[in-house]
Amino acid sequence: MIKKYSYKKLSLLAFSAALTFTSCSTNKYAATNKIYKEQAKEFGETLATVPPPKQMIDSMPVNEQTFIGSVNFGIRKPNFVILHHTAQDSTAQTIKTFLIKKTETSAHYIVGRDGKVVQMVNDYLRANHAGAAKWGNDTDLNSSSLGIELDNNGNEPYSDVQISSLITLLSTLKTKYNIPSANFIGHSDIAPKRKQDPNNFPWKKLAEQGYGLWYDAVLQIPPPEFSPAVALRVIGYDVSNLNAAIIAFKRHFIQTNINPALSASEMMILFNLYKKY
Ligand SMILES: [Zn+2]
Incomplete structure (x- = not known):
């Protein structure tokens, strides 16, 4: 669920964003794509700097610390998928929200009611979709997860084409990053005090395909000491x-x-x- 901003504030921001867009005649997202690229480039430069900036141990003298780059390493991969509903009325509206700096919010993917998928953040980068959240002992779900927004106002059914597209996307992500079935969860699961999305979501259908867990048809009575x-x-x-x-x-x-x-x-x-x- 995307945090609400006052309409007045948002339209003002959208207006200033629109002014920027009009200067780029061919692609209305050229200006924000440029900002994305510049930010990503900065992260790239940080990764490539030797020794890594700002990674000295504060409490230890500099001459007692050395950085020697190993030749064996990779890039960290997402291990969770967090599903959301946008609580907005269209994919276009959600895109607009994610292009305004002031909202400080984003997700890796938006799946539209029509089944069309828009990616907005590279899988390897951290999107701002989870907020203050906790699952097990993980308190930084933004760092460990991919966020997927389903275009839905929270009080309507999800279309078959939308769920089918979502499953295709999840299949790709699960295989690519080797994400365990149990790690496909919802925003309300990781932020129970604050969030209710995705609401009325077909979790059982997803679990049947290996995205999330579900309970068995035959159940047992728990023992008296069960907490x-x-x-x-x-x-x-x-x-x-x-x-x-x-x-x-x-x-x-x-x-x-x-x-x-x-x-x-x-x-x-x-x-x-x-x-x-
Ligand atoms: Zn959410």
Whole structure:
């Protein structure tokens, strides 16, 4: 879900952005693509500098530290995929938001209602989509994940063509970066106190294809000592606010009666999932 900005503020910003665009007649995104390229180039230069800038150990004298470049290394890869709904009315609107500096928000991909995919940040770069979030002990999900925005206002069904496109995209990403099935999760899972997206999302359908986990058809009654808080924590939820964690769990896996109470059958689902993580 994309943070809301006042319409007045956004239109002002969009107006100034539009002024920049008009100076480039052929591609209306030429100006922002130029900014993207310059920023990416700066990161490239930082990576190529020897010794790496700003990586000295502060508390140690300079003559006691050396940098010698190894010949064996690679580039870090994303290990999670975080799904969002845009809470906006069109892909164009979301693109506009992601091109305005002031919003400080972005995602790697937007999947439109029509199934068309727009990539806005290189997979190897960090997009600003997760915000303050936690999953397991990972507190910097922006650094470890790819963010995918589904063009959806949050109160409407996702079209078949949109989900089918999403699955094609996920298949590519899963293979390319070797992302575990369990690591395809939603924004509400990693930020239960703040976020509700993606809402009414077909998680079961995705899990059947290997993107996210789902519970079995046959369930067992958990033992008396079973603790929902421990189970939610093992799955990955931030349980510092247990009610918020239960609500996020139910939004993902139950999708009805989204409240902080767990019925006997919901406890069975939680117990089943806890054993899978
Ligand atoms: Zn979101």
